[in-house]
Amino acid sequence: MTDPISSLASRRGFLGRLGLGAALFTTRGLMAEELEKSPGLVITPRMTEGPYYPDKMPLDTDNDLLIINDSITPAVGVVSYVTGRILTATGQPVRNAVVEIWQCDSNASYIHTKGHNPAGADGNFQGYGRYLTDSTGRYFFRTIKPVAYTLNGMWRAPHIHFAVSKGGQRLYTTQMMLKDFADNARDGVLSGVRDAKARESVLVDFKPVEGSKIGELTATFDIIMGLTAEEVEHGKLVGGIGKSEAGRGFGGPLGRRPGNQGGPGGGSGGPPPFPPGGTPPEGTPPPPPDSP
Ligand SMILES: [Fe+2]
Secondary structure, eight states: OOOHHHHHHHHHHHHHHOHHHHHHTTOHHHHHHHHHHSSSOOOOOOOOOOTTSOSSOOSOOSSBTTSOTTOSSOOSSOEEEEEEEEEOTTSOBOTTOEEEEEOOOTTSOOSSTTOOOTTOOOTTOOOEEEEEOOTTOEEEEEEEOOOOEEETTEEEOSEEEEEEEETTEEEEEEEEEETTOTTGGGOHHHHTOOOHHHHHHTEEOOEEOTTOTTOOEEEEOOEEOSOOHHHHHHOOOOOOTTOOSTTSOOOSTTOSOOOOOOSTTOSSOSOOSSOTTSOOOOOBOOOOTTOO
8 A cells, every 4th residue: 555655755756757748737738727716716615425436556556557566568548637726615635635536447347356347447546546636736647537337236437536645644535527528418317416615516527638649638636625734734534545435434423424415515414314334326327228
């Protein structure tokens, strides 16, 4: 397992190794867009961890999900640079937070023994990664554009799972989804977010990288946690990085099991949406056969 310090080292390695990718994050357009995004904060809704947080960590847990260790064969999928900031409810950056992401591969298989599609898995996709936020609360990942899946009879619109931890303890769990995906309305997890603005806040544009000959994309997703700086630093949380939420007994005012809590202020309040100790549900029954 990679600790936050190794993640930092990985970040440097990643940014150093990927000349093009690193340059993309510093282009004028992306920065200008970032600056425009900051005011009028909408709290990112907490969304379920789902059942497919890795049950066995991959050998490589860095922030480049396209390449496992020093392999020369990348994962199959549309290359996407995903970045954003981790912020408090008032927009203060959360530095030194560990951001974890996980998602299924292009065959709709997760790094989870119960999350494999009959089509098999892309053995070159890392499926999970970590990054330690910098002084501006920023994270970076290189991954694939998420795809829809049906697993164990449940259909989901494309999404990337996010977990934010600090001091080794989970602060926040949510998902990023695609703004332009036609069937988002069918997604049970997304429609569980009741507030329209909160729902909108997790829908992200995947935009073409200018000049990319292989159709790379960039996406920006800021996670504005419904937590104050004090809660981030001193909240009583349990659990940890590399551990699923399922059955690990959240406690205390910040430690309620998170769920779909839409709406500004929809941080850690509200009733737990699923039974304590149970596996959080994810997804909806598959769409009818005529659906894409
Ligand atoms: Fe999922």
